[in-house]
Amino acid sequence: xxxxxxxxxxxxxxxxVNAAWVLHFPRFGEEGTHYHTYGQLTPYFKGLxxxxxxxxxCTNPRCPIGKGKGELWLPPxxxxxxxxxxxxxxxxxxxxGYIYAYTYVERGGTGLExxxxxxxxxVKMEGVGTIVKSYLLDRRPIRIGDKVRARFRTGENATxxxxxLCFELM
Amino acid sequence: xxxxxPGNLRVPKWTRPVFMVAAGTTDxxxxxxxxxxxxxxxxxxxMLLEENDLKLDPLEVKGLINFASYGEFADHxxxxxxxxxxxxxxLGLDLLPNVGIKTGGATGGSALLVGANTIASGMSDCTLxxxxxxMDEVKTWTGxxxxxxxxxxxxxxxxxxxxxxxxxxxxxxxxxxxHVDERVRAAIAVKNRGYACHSPFAQxxxxxxxxxxxxxxxxxxxxxFLECCAMSVGSASALLCSEELAFKLTDHxxxxxxxxxxxxxxxxxxxxxxxPLLPHETEEGYRWLYEEMKKQDGRWPGFESFGATRFAAYMxxxxxGIHVPIEDLDLVETHDAFTISDLQTYGDVGLTLYGxxxxxxxxxxxxxxxxxxxxxxxxxxxxxxxLLGTMHAVGATGIFQxxxxxxxxxxxxxKFHGDPAMWTRFGKKKPADWESLQVRNPRRGxxxxxxxxxxxxxxxxxxxx
Numbered sequence: 001x002x003x004x005x006x007x008x009x010x011x012x013x014x015x016x017v018n019a020a021w022v023l024h025f026p027r028f029g030e031e032g033t034h035y036h037t038y039g040q041l042t043p044y045f046k047g048l049x050x051x052x053x054x055x056x057x058c059t060n061p062r063c064p065i066g067k068g069k070g071e072l073w074l075p076p077x078x079x080x081x082x083x084x085x086x087x088x089x090x091x092x093x094x095x096x097g098y099i100y101a102y103t104y105v106e107r108g109g110t111g112l113e114x115x116x117x118x119x120x121x122x123v124k125m126e127g128v129g130t131i132v133k134s135y136l137l138d139r140r141p142i143r144i145g146d147k148v149r150a151r152f153r154t155g156e157n158a159t160x161x162x163x164x165l166c167f168e169l170m
Numbered sequence: 171x172x173x174x175x176p177g178n179l180r181v182p183k184w185t186r187p188v189f190m191v192a193a194g195t196t197d198x199x200x201x202x203x204x205x206x207x208x209x210x211x212x213x214x215x216x217m218l219l220e221e222n223d224l225k226l227d228p229l230e231v232k233g234l235i236n237f238a239s240y241g242e243f244a245d246h247x248x249x250x251x252x253x254x255x256x257x258x259x260x261l262g263l264d265l266l267p268n269v270g271i272k273t274g275g276a277t278g279g280s281a282l283l284v285g286a287n288t289i290a291s292g293m294s295d296c297t298l299x300x301x302x303x304x305m306d307e308v309k310t311w312t313g314x315x316x317x318x319x320x321x322x323x324x325x326x327x328x329x330x331x332x333x334x335x336x337x338x339x340x341x342x343x344x345x346x347x348x349h350v351d352e353r354v355r356a357a358i359a360v361k362n363r364g365y366a367c368h369s370p371f372a373q374x375x376x377x378x379x380x381x382x383x384x385x386x387x388x389x390x391x392x393x394x395f396l397e398c399c400a401m402s403v404g405s406a407s408a409l410l411c412s413e414e415l416a417f418k419l420t421d422h423x424x425x426x427x428x429x430x431x432x433x434x435x436x437x438x439x440x441x442x443x444x445x446p447l448l449p450h451e452t453e454e455g456y457r458w459l460y461e462e463m464k465k466q467d468g469r470w471p472g473f474e475s476f477g478a479t480r481f482a483a484y485m486x487x488x489x490x491g492i493h494v495p496i497e498d499l500d501l502v503e504t505h506d507a508f509t510i511s512d513l514q515t516y517g518d519v520g521l522t523l524y525g526x527x528x529x530x531x532x533x534x535x536x537x538x539x540x541x542x543x544x545x546x547x548x549x550x551x552x553x554x555x556x557l558l559g560t561m562h563a564v565g566a567t568g569i570f571q572x573x574x575x576x577x578x579x580x581x582x583x584x585k586f587h588g589d590p591a592m593w594t595r596f597g598k599k600k601p602a603d604w605e606s607l608q609v610r611n612p613r614r615g616x617x618x619x620x621x622x623x624x625x626x627x628x629x630x631x632x633x634x635x
């Protein structure tokens with residue numbers, strides 16, 4: 001087995017409809033495909049394929065929680081849950097953090113695209129209010145607190161899904 | 171940070187009391203090809219009508235029903251939309267109204283919540299609550315994929331497609347934060363699967379040892395196979411009534427209270443907040459915990475606790491007049507889909523303080539007989555065998571749990587679990603070493619119905635009157 005985790009998947013097809021990516025998710029062949037839109041989160045998924053990690057922030061001064069400088073949301077969301085105003089996009093530069101929680105997945109459900117076994121990790125990043133779930137490329141033993149940096153599946157390697165973000169040990 | 175406005179913390183005030191008088195269940199199996207889904211529902215319905223010592227004939231009781239609240243977790247599993255209509259028709263309840271309720275693993279609890287509100291509001295005097303799940307139409311690992319559709323499809327489902335892998339990081343974090351010995355988790359699996367040995371309804375009874383649990387195959391580190399519940403098929407039912415009707419039907423009705431809470435689908439999106447305090451807790455009492463959290467970059471509820479469970483307990487204790495849970499409650503059914511969720515819940519419902527969950531389990535107070543003192547445990551947990559030992563036919567689970575608490579409060583554990591004919595009915599033989607798990611004169615019990623990684627939770631208090 002490789003010491004690096006690989007994927008067993010091919011890039012998902014996408015349609016670009018206005019500014020949105022619509023992911024093809026075949027269930028029963030071509031006719032049975034689900035067309036799942038990323039809606040206003042499209043910049044996030046597009047960003048991953050270009051090697052950028054984009055988050056959102058509430059900048060509404062009247063927001064009762066953020067008060068004009070809310071924490072970053074990752075996964076992003078288009079609208080602030082506290083004041084309901086649109087949030088703004090912001091790139092997380094040099095994205096890195098530490099492992100807040102993890103599990104070693106020995107076996108996954110039908111259709112899992114990540115080659116088992118692998119670490120599913122929850123990453124705490126400075127300045128980000130939420131904790132991001134992802135997977136680790138390394139297979140060697142880890143501990144809570146280990147530092148990790150983001151890696152991306154870009155260009156032809158991109159899956160156009162959340163799998164385009166992963167992490168490696170620093 | 172989540173901050174409540176005072177209006178958000180209004181305690182539910184029902185316009186009239188709600189009672190539970192009867193319950194029914196099938197046995198539970200990984201595969202149940204002998205019966206169609208609606209036939210299983212009929213079994214649970216008939217037990218409710220015919221075997222609860224009601225003072226009216228079964229068909230007279232049926233003639234009192236005004237409404238049905240049905241619980242089904244996933245259309246994926248049944249591969250049938252509007253299953254409620256098929257079941258309702260099959261039970262002969264047309265043209266009475268019914269609704270189908272879906273809140274993941276808390277579906278059974280939510281079906282009870284809706285059913286209770288039909289009584290409390292006066293819409294109905296007698297409501298059937300019935301739930302089911304048929305998880306045997308697909309292979310286990312496809313079932314796991316279906317269940318993981320209850321993780322966020324954009325950001326999380328593709329990261330495991332197996333629900334244990336969403337609980338395992340919480341187990342890991344909880345273990346680290348509170349220095350938990352994994353033998354404690356294993357002891358929970360041993361206890362609940364052991365209690366299941368006394369239940370004719372149980373799918374996975376087993377006399378295991380802690381060593382055996384820990385040596386088992388890993389599903390998702392650190393959770394082992396014996397720490398996870400299984401795919402399950404079956405149905406459970408309960409009958410809710412107004413006070414007047416309850417006493418007409420039985421001399422032993424049980425008062426029923428239920429409240430709910432909810433939280434994010436993604437555990438990582440839970441923002442830190444102050445702990446909503448139960449009646450017996452103080453801010454001062456948690457000063458040390460907030461300090462400890464600072465050291466470990468922790469947060470409440472974080473990955474360690476369930477905010478939805480705490481919210482539901484906060485409300486239902488105030489509805490039911492529970493002041494000190496460990497003193498006021500005589501038994502509890504937790505949602506032990508995984509050993510870790512059982513362990514985490516003891517803090518959420520205040521049977522112990524947050525951060526002391528491990529000590530609570532090792533104290534032995536969650537056993538019928540405290541293994542250290544030999545005396546009765548203060549609040550035995552999952553005498554039904556729980557989800558680990560007996561069942562998790564998801565839409566039925568919360569209803570089954572309340573049925574087991576009802577029978578305990580009515581002093582009927584032996585009637586439903588000890589009669590050799592009950593074992594024969596399900597093709598089993600009553601074990602020679604069968605023991606009664608009846609709690610001695612219980613007054614109040616708690617049942618927790620729980621979804622996702624804590625997305626929806628109901629807490630029900632049942633009280634003998």
